[in-house]
Amino acid sequence: MADPMKIRASAKDGVTEVKILMSHEMETGQRKDAAGALIPAHFITEVSAEHNGRQVLAAQFGTAVSKNPYLAFKFKGGAKGDKLAVSWVDNKGDKRTDEVQIA
Amino acid sequence: MGSRRHFLQAFGSAGVLAGLVGSGLLRPGQALAVDFNRAAFDARSAADALRLIGATGAETSADILLKAPEIAENGAAVPIEVISNIPGTTRLSVLVDKNPFPLALQFNFAPPAVARFQAKLKMGESSRLRIVASAGGRHYTVFREVKVTAGGCG
Numbered sequence: 001m002a003d004p005m006k007i008r009a010s011a012k013d014g015v016t017e018v019k020i021l022m023s024h025e026m027e028t029g030q031r032k033d034a035a036g037a038l039i040p041a042h043f044i045t046e047v048s049a050e051h052n053g054r055q056v057l058a059a060q061f062g063t064a065v066s067k068n069p070y071l072a073f074k075f076k077g078g079a080k081g082d083k084l085a086v087s088w089v090d091n092k093g094d095k096r097t098d099e100v101q102i103a
Numbered sequence: 104m105g106s107r108r109h110f111l112q113a114f115g116s117a118g119v120l121a122g123l124v125g126s127g128l129l130r131p132g133q134a135l136a137v138d139f140n141r142a143a144f145d146a147r148s149a150a151d152a153l154r155l156i157g158a159t160g161a162e163t164s165a166d167i168l169l170k171a172p173e174i175a176e177n178g179a180a181v182p183i184e185v186i187s188n189i190p191g192t193t194r195l196s197v198l199v200d201k202n203p204f205p206l207a208l209q210f211n212f213a214p215p216a217v218a219r220f221q222a223k224l225k226m227g228e229s230s231r232l233r234i235v236a237s238a239g240g241r242h243y244t245v246f247r248e249v250k251v252t253a254g255g256c257g
Contacts, residue, residue, distance in 0.1 A: 016219065060208060064199055075215050
């Protein structure tokens with residue numbers, strides 16, 4: 001299981017801003033190790049965000065997203081205390097979901 | 104084109120979609136997940152990736168704002184911000200033309216989401232950065248050249 005995400009969600013004037021920092025190697029499959037062997041690709045492929053169980057964002061990542069991906073987006077609605085859940089799946093089937101309350 | 108048809112079915116009318124959501128027949132999550140074309144991420148050229156996401160005929164638009172550095176010191180994490188002012192934008196795609204796999208990421212937005220995001224990209228070398236916004240089955244695009252002084256894919 002991967003390390004937890006850092007998520008900040010704050011509601012202001014009817015718009016919720018979400019900032020996510022995921023902890024992931026995001027290995028591209030292009031790099032070689034010291035012995036010259038290719039390091040296999042290992043990266044997040046899908047990210048999804050749900051506000052009170054209703055999906056507000058679905059993203060797909062390729063290998064060109066940076067290591068420990070940072071992501072920020074906004075959606076209309078959301079109030080203090082609402083639940084926001086973010087989950088990701090990587091190309092090896094590993095997954096992680098973290099939930100925060102909107103501040 | 105299959106992906107375009109899915110797109111139209113899923114997003115053809117915001118009103119219809121809202122009605123379905125309201126009646127509980129369709130969860131927004133399902134509508135969002137339907138039309139990603141994962142094969143586009145394996146495309147080796149920007150032209151192929153654009154074809155696979157069904158956006159070959161995208162027209163240039165000044166309504167997409169792309170904030171990216173002109174010169175990126177570290178290609179391993181190039182910060183970008185994308186804002187689409189095109190009404191009804193449901194998807195934003197980011198391509199780095201000269202990366203081994205040009206399609207970097209795609210976002211689908213549910214109707215309450217605001218079509219903007221920030222993220223960090225890897226860029227192997229100086230390249231054209233290309234954003235494609237999809238709204239109502241039409242595609243719009245904006246380009247920017249970004250110089251990279253130290254590549255992020257090596």
